[in-house]
Amino acid sequence: MIDWVYMAEIALSGLGSAALLAMTGVAFVLIYKATRVVNLAIGETLMLGAYLFFGFTSGMELPVWLAIPLVLLCGGLFGAVIERVMIRPMLGSSALSVFMVTIGLGSILVGAVELIWGLEPHRLVSFISEKPVFLGPAYVSPKTAVAFAVSVAMIAVFLAVFRFWSGSLALRATATDPGAAYSCGISVPKVYSLSWVVACMIATGAGILVGAIGGLSSSMGVFGLTVLSVVIMGGLDSILGVLLAALVVGLVEAYAGALLGGEYKMISTFTLLMAMLLVRPHGLLGSAEIDRL
């Protein structure tokens, strides 16, 4: 006899993590679309956001409503500096080199966090009400509910801006052909800079939510690997694909974790990723690249 309420509860918690995966995935795709950089440091950026929030609230004892904008501000600043100092000088070198720069960046961030906040895991101050949320008979952890609501709102705003704001046209033009965009008077450096700023803000914001649910540790960046597989499964340059893949991965991880055991979460994602590479290497909705001489 299957306990349907329990199954629904797992699905709901899966939806929560799917929303977080989708939000971080959107940040990843934004950077990839604008600058063609596969940013492996996205998970570490997320970790940085969580630790900054921890530092502001527990270390400096700032109120939560002040700490959140501060973290987003720092995230944006971080993105701007990284883009200017590490990514732009690499323009024109191979995708492989830039990819490895982001690996180096991830390594530095892990080291810096361990140096400042130590190796032991931390817990964030509880800033989300502990009152359980019920959807019919099914229980949802309030943190998951808040994370889901925030992520969905965030993604909706992002999609709206992406669709209707004229500046996003500049981004799409840059994504299609930076050279042509540049000669049309679009400030390509500005687009590059902005995409990193926004993406890092989203990632640090997601970090607060991920940290609130799962706690803080210097291995939090592993979440970035799950995001990476979500993005690959969705198709590197398709936001819709990423949302779909996030849904699939979130649910699969939740069921694998609940029915098989926590250690099966990662393995199920990556098995799915390998299967996807075998069947449809460009992802669900990604566009196959065509080479021209």
Added chain:
Amino acid sequence: MTTPTSLSAPVAGASSPAASRRRFWIIVSVLAFVIAPFVVSNYWMYWICLIAINVVSATGLNILSGYTGLASLGQAAFMGVGAYSVALLEQHLGLPFYLNLLLAGLAAALVGLVVGIPSLRVKGLYLAIATIAASIILEFIFANWESVTHGVKGLNVPPAQLFGIVLDQPAKQYWVIVPVAVLMVAMAANLFRTKVGRAFIAIRDRDISAEVLGIPLLRYKLTSFALSSFYAGLAGGLWAYFFRVVTPESFPIVMSIFFLAAVIVGGMGSIAGGILGAVFMTLVPELLRLAFTLLTPWIPDAMSIIPAVRSIVFGVLIIGFLLFEPQGLIEVLPRLRRMLRRPASRS
């Protein structure tokens, strides 16, 4: 350690000065190799063996990244495949160790093929991402396939035996590890004089042109990845005989980043560069440890922050070299020599 500078030197006539210099260095290297165990302490023997193991793995990664233009973040996991193969072969079959090493390399190459076939069909960084997935899946298998790998407890490896001598000390293991490393490096150096090696370089420089020239991309990319995995597996086998215990935590992704850093820092696409990088990167943690021992009087918990500092140093080295010296240390050394020589000649 023997330096294989002689191997990458161009073939020259027997009587030319280059050839005689080459002969001189070969003789010096062989002498150094034979004398070293008798004059060097056990502590340094340990480091020489570890460097030799890392040189094998880094050279393998160099074939893939430096010469074929593909990235792998699974080098450590493939070493794990090699190490577990050796441990299991020792326990169940008891073949001579050199056969075990060969089989360890082949096992890793086979796993490499499985990972490479789906991800190498498409252009871009898919191989790098597939190798991350493979690392996590392999680590899971090492940790959870209890009946074979004994889970987190890991496996013990009996010492290798050569002519009835039990190789249980670095000073004895040296006689196997270093020659194997030299052999593997020599093979890699010679690879790039063959059709296959030249094809790798053509793919790295411009894959479409390579395809137009009649090089089947998928087959050669797979060959390169399988070769690089073979090197990793063999290095992992040596690793198993060296440390004699294999656990799932022995080969984390950080270690793969370490090898990537070694290749970048030393010089991508240069055999000597890969060696230099492996030597340098292996010694960095030890140098850090020495530096922090000196700092202990001032910073009370200096030793405990070493892992964090090491991550930062690895990251800074990767980014710094990619940004400012993409050719790696191998390009810095001649420049340093010129800089040192110039003031001397002026005076």
